[in-house]
Amino acid sequence: MAETSVRKAKKIPRPGSAKYVWYKICRNPLALAGVIVICLLVILSILSPYIMKYDYAKIDMRSAYQGPSAEHWFGCDELGRDILARILYGARYTLSVGVLSVLISAGVGVALGAVAGYFGGAVDQVIMRFLDIMAAFPQLLLAIAVSAVLGTGFDKCIYALGISGIPRFARMMRANILTVRNQEFVEAAMSITCTKPRIIVRHVIPNAIAPLIVEISMSIAAAGLAASSLSFIGLGVTPPTPEWGAMLASARNYIRLYPHMIMFPGLFIMLSVLSFNLIGDAIRDALDPKLKD
Amino acid sequence: MSEHRSDFLSVRDLVVHYHSEGKTVKAVNGVSFDLGKGETIGLVGETGAGKTTIAKALMRILPVHSVEHTEGSVTLEGKELMSLPEHEMQQLRGRALSMIFQDPMTALNPVKTVAEQIAEAVRLHNNVSRSQALDRAKEMLTMVGISADRAGEYPHQFSGGMKQRVVIAMALACDPQLLIADEPTTALDVTIQAQVLEMINDLKEKLSTSMIMITHDLGVVAETCDTVAVTYAGQIIEYGTKEDIFDHPTHPYTVGLFNALPNMNDNAARLSPIDGLPPDPTNLPQGCAFSPRCPYATDACRKGVIENYTVSGVHTCRCIRAAKEEV
Amino acid sequence: MAPLLEVKNLKKYFPTSRGVVHAVDDVTFSLDAGKTMGVVGESGCGKSTLGRTIIHLQPSTDGKIIFDGRDVTDVKGNDLKKLRGDMQIVFQDPYSSLNPRMSVHDTIAEPLRLSGKYKGPELENECRRLMDLVGIESRLYNAYPHEMDGGRRQRVGIGRALAMHPRFIVCDEPVSALDVSIQAQVLNLLMDLQDNLGLTYMFVTHDLSVVKHISHSICVMYLGQLVETCATDELFSNQLHPYSKALLSAIPSTDIHHPQKRIVIKGEITSPIDPKPGCRFATRCPYATEACSRPQRLDEVLPGHFVSCCRCREINKL
Numbered sequence: 001m002a003e004t005s006v007r008k009a010k011k012i013p014r015p016g017s018a019k020y021v022w023y024k025i026c027r028n029p030l031a032l033a034g035v036i037v038i039c040l041l042v043i044l045s046i047l048s049p050y051i052m053k054y055d056y057a058k059i060d061m062r063s064a065y066q067g068p069s070a071e072h073w074f075g076c077d078e079l080g081r082d083i084l085a086r087i088l089y090g091a092r093y094t095l096s097v098g099v100l101s102v103l104i105s106a107g108v109g110v111a112l113g114a115v116a117g118y119f120g121g122a123v124d125q126v127i128m129r130f131l132d133i134m135a136a137f138p139q140l141l142l143a144i145a146v147s148a149v150l151g152t153g154f155d156k157c158i159y160a161l162g163i164s165g166i167p168r169f170a171r172m173m174r175a176n177i178l179t180v181r182n183q184e185f186v187e188a189a190m191s192i193t194c195t196k197p198r199i200i201v202r203h204v205i206p207n208a209i210a211p212l213i214v215e216i217s218m219s220i221a222a223a224g225l226a227a228s229s230l231s232f233i234g235l236g237v238t239p240p241t242p243e244w245g246a247m248l249a250s251a252r253n254y255i256r257l258y259p260h261m262i263m264f265p266g267l268f269i270m271l272s273v274l275s276f277n278l279i280g281d282a283i284r285d286a287l288d289p290k291l292k293d
Numbered sequence: 294m295s296e297h298r299s300d301f302l303s304v305r306d307l308v309v310h311y312h313s314e315g316k317t318v319k320a321v322n323g324v325s326f327d328l329g330k331g332e333t334i335g336l337v338g339e340t341g342a343g344k345t346t347i348a349k350a351l352m353r354i355l356p357v358h359s360v361e362h363t364e365g366s367v368t369l370e371g372k373e374l375m376s377l378p379e380h381e382m383q384q385l386r387g388r389a390l391s392m393i394f395q396d397p398m399t400a401l402n403p404v405k406t407v408a409e410q411i412a413e414a415v416r417l418h419n420n421v422s423r424s425q426a427l428d429r430a431k432e433m434l435t436m437v438g439i440s441a442d443r444a445g446e447y448p449h450q451f452s453g454g455m456k457q458r459v460v461i462a463m464a465l466a467c468d469p470q471l472l473i474a475d476e477p478t479t480a481l482d483v484t485i486q487a488q489v490l491e492m493i494n495d496l497k498e499k500l501s502t503s504m505i506m507i508t509h510d511l512g513v514v515a516e517t518c519d520t521v522a523v524t525y526a527g528q529i530i531e532y533g534t535k536e537d538i539f540d541h542p543t544h545p546y547t548v549g550l551f552n553a554l555p556n557m558n559d560n561a562a563r564l565s566p567i568d569g570l571p572p573d574p575t576n577l578p579q580g581c582a583f584s585p586r587c588p589y590a591t592d593a594c595r596k597g598v599i600e601n602y603t604v605s606g607v608h609t610c611r612c613i614r615a616a617k618e619e620v
Numbered sequence: 621m622a623p624l625l626e627v628k629n630l631k632k633y634f635p636t637s638r639g640v641v642h643a644v645d646d647v648t649f650s651l652d653a654g655k656t657m658g659v660v661g662e663s664g665c666g667k668s669t670l671g672r673t674i675i676h677l678q679p680s681t682d683g684k685i686i687f688d689g690r691d692v693t694d695v696k697g698n699d700l701k702k703l704r705g706d707m708q709i710v711f712q713d714p715y716s717s718l719n720p721r722m723s724v725h726d727t728i729a730e731p732l733r734l735s736g737k738y739k740g741p742e743l744e745n746e747c748r749r750l751m752d753l754v755g756i757e758s759r760l761y762n763a764y765p766h767e768m769d770g771g772r773r774q775r776v777g778i779g780r781a782l783a784m785h786p787r788f789i790v791c792d793e794p795v796s797a798l799d800v801s802i803q804a805q806v807l808n809l810l811m812d813l814q815d816n817l818g819l820t821y822m823f824v825t826h827d828l829s830v831v832k833h834i835s836h837s838i839c840v841m842y843l844g845q846l847v848e849t850c851a852t853d854e855l856f857s858n859q860l861h862p863y864s865k866a867l868l869s870a871i872p873s874t875d876i877h878h879p880q881k882r883i884v885i886k887g888e889i890t891s892p893i894d895p896k897p898g899c900r901f902a903t904r905c906p907y908a909t910e911a912c913s914r915p916q917r918l919d920e921v922l923p924g925h926f927v928s929c930c931r932c933r934e935i936n937k938l
Contacts (some may be wrong), residue, residue, distance in 0.1 A: 049632060184717035186679055188777070192731035193704045206721050339799040452888045453663075482662035483826065487870035487884050509800065512872025516879075539876045553804035554874065555833035563811065564833065566804030570769055 005069050024286035031282030033157040034275035040096070041272060045091035054082035056089040056242050065258050077247075078254060083264050090242035091266075095272065097158055097236075097243075098224035102163025106216045109169025110209070116170065117177030117208075118200060128174065135167035140226055147235045154243075157236040161223050172215060176208035183207075210287045217280030221273040228269060300370070301503055302328040302471060307365035309343075309350050311528075316575040317361060320346040322527040324365075328520075331501040335535075336520035337508060337550075341571055343527035344507045348473045351505075352392050353382050356369075369471065388418045391469035397456035401448040407459045407612040408434070408444035411466050418467045431460040437492060454485035458492070465496065475507045490574060491514055517540060520607070523547050526572050526582035533608035543610040545587045581612070589614060622689055623650040623673070624820050625788060630683035632666070639894040643669040645844040646683070651837075653787070654813065656821040658835030658852065659827060660867070664889055666844040667824045671790035672896075674822070675707040676685070676700060705735075708781035712793035714773035718765040724751065725761050726778055731783040746783075754779040755809060770801035775809065782813070783828060788820045796827060807834060828871050832856055840864045843892045843900040846918060850925035856876045860927045860936050864900045899929065907931050 025031045049055070054072075060080035068075045074083035116127040134142065147160035150177060180186065189203045228245020230236030232252075237243035244265045251261035309321040320460065321343045328334050336344045349355045351367055353374065367374040369389060372383065394400045402410055411430035415421065421429070431441040437458040448456055457477060462470060477493070478486040494517060497504060506517050514521055514535070521538040523531040531544040542548045549567040569586040572578055581599045584590040593613055602615040632644040643666040651657045659667045673680045676695070685693045687706065695703050712715035718727055732738045738746050748758055751839045754775040765773055774794060781789055791810065795803040811834060813819055825831050831838060832852060839849040840861065848861040859865050866885040873880055887904045896915040899905070905912065911930050918928045921938060932938070 184711040185719045186715055187672070187713060188709070188717055188780065189719075189730075190677055191675060191704055191707075191709050192780065193701045193734050194730070203719055207719065339801065449714055454888055482889070483828070483870045484662060484866055484885055485888065486872070487882060490872065491882070491884055510872060511874045515874050515876045516872045538872065549876070552801060553801045555804075555807070555829040556874075563808050564804035566808060567801035570771075570802075586686070 002285070013291050021283055021286040025279070025282045027281045028285075030278045032044055034278035034282075037271060038279070040089045041088075041095065041268075044088045044181040048085060048088040052082070052085040052088065054085045056081065056085040057240050058082075065199050065254070065261075067258070075258075075260040076177065077251065077261050078258075081242075083247075083261065086242035086247060087244065087265060087268050089266070090244050090247065091272075093154060093237055093241060093243040094224050094227060094245070094269070097154070097161065097227035098220040098272075098276070101158045101161035101165065101223045101227070102216055102219045104158070105165025105219070106212070108162075109166045109171075110173045110212065112166070113170035113173025114177055114200075114208075117174035118181060118204065124174075127170070131167040131170050134164075135171065137164075139164045139168070140229060141202065143226060143230060144233070144235060147230060152235055152238050154237050154241065157227055157230055160230065160235075165219060165223065169212065169215070172212055177204060180204050180207045210284065213287060214284035216281045217276055217283060218248060221276035221280075224272060224276075225269065295550060301330045301332075302370075303366075303368045304347075304351070305366045307347065308363060309346050309355065309360065309369065310362040311355070311359045312361045313359060313575075318574045319577055320527050320574055321350065322577075324527070324529055326522050326529060326532060327501050328505065330470075330498070330503055332520065333497065333504040333506055333518045335506045335521045336524055337511065337513035337514055338523060338524035339509055342518060342522055342524040343574075344477055346527075347524070348392060348475055348505065348507055350388065351473060352377075352386060353377075354386075358427070363464075365499060384418070387414055387464075387469065388467045388469075389469060390471040390473065390557055391467070392473040393457075393460055393464050393475065393477045396480055397460050398480070400460050403448055406445050406447055406564040407439075407451070410460070411463045413467050414463050418425060422597060429466060430462075433466050434459070435494070436465075437462045438488075446535070452485075454481050454489060457481060457485075457489055461489075461493070461496075465500070465502070466562075468500065469502065471503045471505070473505045473507070478513060479508070479510070486513075486606075493517060511539075511550065523550070526577055527574065528582065528611060530583065530607070530611045533604070534606075537604070537606070537608035541608070543604050543608070543615050544583075544612050545589055545614070546583045549586075622914055624653040624688060625822075626650040626684075626686040627674060628684040628686070630670070630673065630685065631681040632669050632678065633681045642666075643893045644673060645892075645895075646847045647839075647841075647844075649839055649846065649849055651820060651822065653820050654818050655815070655837065656823050656835040658831035658838040659822060659824045659841060660831050660838060661841035662690065662826060662867075662889060664843070664892065665841040666892070667841050668792050670793050670841070671709065671822055671824050675709055675788075675790050676703065677709070678909075703898075705784045706786055707790070708784050708786035709790045709792060710774070710777050710781050710794045713797055714770045714777060715797075715816045717777050718773055720765055723762050723764050725796065726757065726769075727765075727776055728779045728783055732781060735784070750779045750783055753782065753813070760794070768801070770798050771805055774798065774806050778806075778813070782817075786819070788822070790821045791821055791825075793825050794823075795830060796825060803830070810834065822844065828868065843889065843895065845900055845916075846926075846928060847901065848925075848927045848929075849918075850922075854922075854925055858907045858925075859934050860921055860925065860938075861901075861929050862905050862907055862935065907935055 025035060034097040048186055058081060062080060063072065063076045064078055064080040066072055066076040072082050072084065074087065077083055112131070113129050116124040138143070142164035143160045146163050147156055150156040150159055175200055186199060189199045227243065228248060231243045231245035237246050247265040248262055251265065255262050302513035305325045306326040307321055310316050321459055324347055329493050336347060338344050351364060365375065368471065376620060399604060408427055408430040411433055412423065415426040415429045431444050434444055435441050439455060439458055451459065478489050481489060490513065496502070506514065508514060518535055520534050523530045523538065523544065525546050531538065531547045542551055552565040553567055555564060567586055580595040580597055584594040587594065599611050599613060601609050602612050603609050604615055628648050630644055630647045634641040634643055646672060659670060661667045669678070672678050674685055680693060684691060687703065708726055725747050728750050729743055732743055732746055751758060756775050756779065758773060760768065795806050798806060807830065810821070810910045814821060823831060823835050835852050837849065838850050838855045840847050840863065842863050848855065848859065848864045855864065856868065859868055866883045869880060869883045885904045890903055896913070897915045902908040902912040909931065916928045916930055918926045921927045921932055
C-alpha cells in the first residue's frame with residue numbers, strides 16, 4: 001500500500017536498471033547459486049586445456065570404460081578419454097550454443113514481433129503468416145530440418161536452433177505489444193508530446209518485454225537441451241567434439257554396464273538448465289515493480 | 294413483516310479471515326443480521342468493506358485454498374448452513390439460495406445457448422426431463438422480459454442489460470427463497486439499470502423472494518431495500534430500516550458517505566469527502582476501525598471493542614457516541 | 621467574450637469490418653474559458669471519442685475545432701506540439717493510465733523534460749511543486765503506481781496533465797473508478813484547480829449527480845449525436861429532449877420519501893454502425909413519429925437551450 005514506499009537506503013539502484021537486476025539477484029540465494037554455477041562452468045571450460053591433467057581428445061584404450069577413481073574423477077569413456085576433461089571442455093559448446101542461438105531467435109523474434117504488433121495491418125499479416133508456417137512444426141523438428149539443410153557442425157547447429165526459435169519470441173512480443181499499445185498511458189504519452197520512437201522505447205517496450213526476458217533465460221537452458229538432442233541424433237556437433245549431448249548419445253549404448261558415462265554429462269546438463277531457470281526467475285522478479293523489496 | 298423476523302435467515306457473529314501473500318486479511322469480523330421472508334436487506338459499503346466476502350460465506354463458495362478461518366452461524370429456515378456437509382450444501386445452492394454476480398459478461402458460458410444454461414440449472418435441482426427444463430427456461434426468460442424466441446441465442450448476441458436479465462433468470466429458475474445480488478447493476482448503464490431494478494422489484498413482489506442486495510450505490514439501496522446494513526472494515530457499523538438510515542444516519546461513517554455524495558437536490562460548492570483511506574484489512578486499527586478517519590474520535594474509540602448500541606427500535610450503531618446520545 | 625473552444629459539426633467515423641461506426645456525428649458546441657462543460661451519455665454514445673478527437677489524440681473525420689479563436693482542426697508538427705501544451709486529458713482508469721514502470725516523479729517529470737524548459741534541480745523543484753499542487757505527499761516522490769490507491773493515482777494523472785500548463789483539460793470519467801469518499805476528494809481537487817488556475821474543463825461522465833455538481837453547462841449525447849445542450853440548472857429543471865427526460869429520471873434517488881416518477885424507456889441502445897438518417901433515439905422514444913426518421917437539427921428552442929428533436933415544442937407544449 002501507499003505508506004511503505006520510500007526507498008530509504010540511497011544505495012539501492014534504480015528499479016529497472018541493470019544494476020537493480022544484479023542487486024536483486026545478489027539477494028536471492030538460489031539465483032546467486034545459478035550465476036555462480038554458470039560462471040564456474042565458463043571459467044573452468046576456458047581454463048580446462050591448461051588445468052586438466054588429460055586432454056579431452058586423448059585416446060587411451062587401457063583405461064576404456066573405467067569408473068570414477070582418484071585418477072579419473074568422472075571415469076573414462078569407451079575410448080578411454082577422461083570424462084571430466086571432456087565435460088569441462090564441452091561446456092564451451094553446449095553453453096555457447098544455448099546463448100548464441102537464443103540471441104538469434106530472441107533478437108530477430110522480438111524485432112519482428114514488435115514491428116508486427118505496433119504497426120499492425122498488412123505488415124502484421126505478412127510477418128505473422130510467414131511465422132505461422134514456421135510455427136506449424138515443433139521447434140525440434142524444425143531445427144532438425146534446418147540443420148539437415150545446413151549440414152552438421154557447431155555453427156550450423158546454432159543457426160538451426162536460432163532460426164527455429166524465432167516464431168515463439170515474435171508471437172509473444174506481438175501479443176504483449178498489442179495489450180500494452182491499447183493502454184491509456186500510451187495515449188497519455190502521446191498527449192504530453194512524446195514522439196513515436198520515444199513512446200515505443202520508453203512506454204511500450206519496457207512493459208512488453210519483461211515476460212520475454214524470463215522466456216529468453218529459460219530458452220537458453222532449453223536450447224542447450226535441444227542442442228544436446230541434435231547432437232544425440234547426430235545432427236549437431238559431431239564427434240570427437242565433446243558436446244554434452246553428443247557425449248550422452250555415444251554413452252547410451254553402455255548405459256547398463258557403465259552408467260557413469262551417461263550420468264556425469266547428464267548431471268551437468270541438468271545443473272546448467274537449472275541454473276539458467278533460477279536466474280530467469282530472479283530477473284523476472286527484479287523487473288516486476290510490484291515485487292519491489 | 295417483522296413477525297417473521299429471524300425466522301428465515303439469521304447470521305450470527307460471522308468471521309472470515311483469509312491469507313494473502315503471507316498476511317492475514319481480516320475480511321469479515323463478527324457480522325450479525327436477520328432477514329425476514331420476502332424482505333430485502335442492503336449491504337452498503339466501499340471497496341474492500343467485506344460485502345462480497347459475506348455473500349460468498351453465506352453461499353459457502355469462499356476460495357478454499359486461501360481461507361484461513363471462518364466462524365459464526367448462518368441459519369436458513371432453522372437449518373445451520375455453516376456445518377452442513379458439502380453435498381447437502383450443493384443441494385441448497387440454486388434452490389434455497391442463489392447468487393447473482395456483478396459482471397454479467399463473465400457469468401455466462403459463451404458456448405452454450407442461454408436457454409440451455411438456465412435449463413441446466415433447473416435440471417441440477419429438479420428431476421425433470423430436458424424438454425421440461427427448456428420450457429421452464431423459456432418461461433423464466435419471458436418473466437425477466439426477454440422474448441422466448443431468443444432462447445436459442447448465445448450470450449454474445451445479447452447486450453449487457455439483457456445478459457444481466459439472463460443471469461437473474463438463471464438465479465431465479467429454481468425458485469430460491471433467498472437471492473444474493475452482488476452489485477447486479479454496477480456494470481450497466483443508467484437507463485438499463487432502471488429497467489433491471491424495476492424488474493427485480495416486480496419479481497420480488499411476485500415471488501416473495503428474500504434478497505440481500507450488495508451495492509455501493511445509496512440510490513440503489515433507496516429503491517430496493519427494506520433494511521440497510523452499512524459495512525466498514527468487515528463489520529456492520531450501522532443497521533436499521535431504510536428510513537432509519539436515510540433519515541437519521543448516526544454513525545460518522547454513514548453520515549460521511551451521505552455528505553460525500555454529490556447531491557442532486559442542492560448545489561453545495563464543495564463536497565465533503567471523508568478524510569483518509571479505508572483501513573488495510575491486514576492491519577486493522579485498534580478499537581473502532583473508522584477512528585483514524587473520524588472527526589469525533591476520542592481516546593476511548595481507539596481501544597477496546599466498540600459495542601453495538603441501539604439507537605431506536607431495530608436501529609443499531611457501532612459507535613460510542615450513539616451510546617452517549619450525542620448525536 | 622469569444623469562447624475558448626468551439627466545435628462545429630465535428631464528426632469521427634471509424635471504418636470497421638462490419639461497417640462504419642459513427643462514433644461522433646455532427647456535434648456542435650462552444651465552451652467559455654474558465655467554465656466546465658459536462659458531457660453525459662451512456663456507454664457507446666461517443667462521449668469519450670468526442671473528448672479524444674478534440675484534443676487531437678485521434679484525427680477528426682470532418683468538422684472544425686476552433687481553439688482560442690484559431691482553427692486547429694488540422695494542426696501538425698510543431699503547432700500540434702504547442703496545442704498539446706494547451707489541451708490535456710485526465711483518463712478514466714487510474715490503473716492503466718499510468719506507466720507501471722515509472723515512479724511518480726518519472727511520470728510527472730516526463731512532460732517537463734520534453735518541454736526542454738527544466739533541468740536538474742529546477743526539474744525536481746517543479747515536479748515537487750506539481751505534486752504539492754495536486755495533493756500528493758512528497759514522501760511518495762519515488763513511489764510506483766501499484767503502491768498507491770486509486771485516488772492518489774488519479775492525482776498523479778492530473779499532475780502529469782498540469783505539467784504542460786494547459787488551459788483546457790478533457791476529464792474522461794476521472795472519478796468513475798473511485799469509491800464515493802475518494803471521489804469527493806478528487807472532485808474537490810479539480811474544482812480548486814479550476815478556481816486557482818482558471819482551467820476550462822470538458823467533463824465526460826455517465827454519472828449525472830457528479831456532472832450536476834461540477835459543470836456549468838451540459839451536453840447530452842446519444843449514439844454519437846448531441847441531443848440537448850444547455851446550462852446545468854436548466855437541464856435539471858427543464859429537460860426538453862425525451863432521452864434527457866428518461867436519462868434523468870433513471871438515476872436512483874437517495875430521497876426515499878419523494879420517489880420520482882420514473883420514465884423507463886424500453887429496449888436498449890442500438891449500434892452506431894451505419895445508422896439510418898434521422899433521430900437515433902426514435903426506436904426507443906415513446907413520442908416517435910414518421911417525422912423522426914428525417915435528419916434532425918439542433919434548434920435553439922429556448923434562449924441558450926439547444927435541442928435536437930423535431931417534436932420538442934409539441935411534447936413540451938412550448
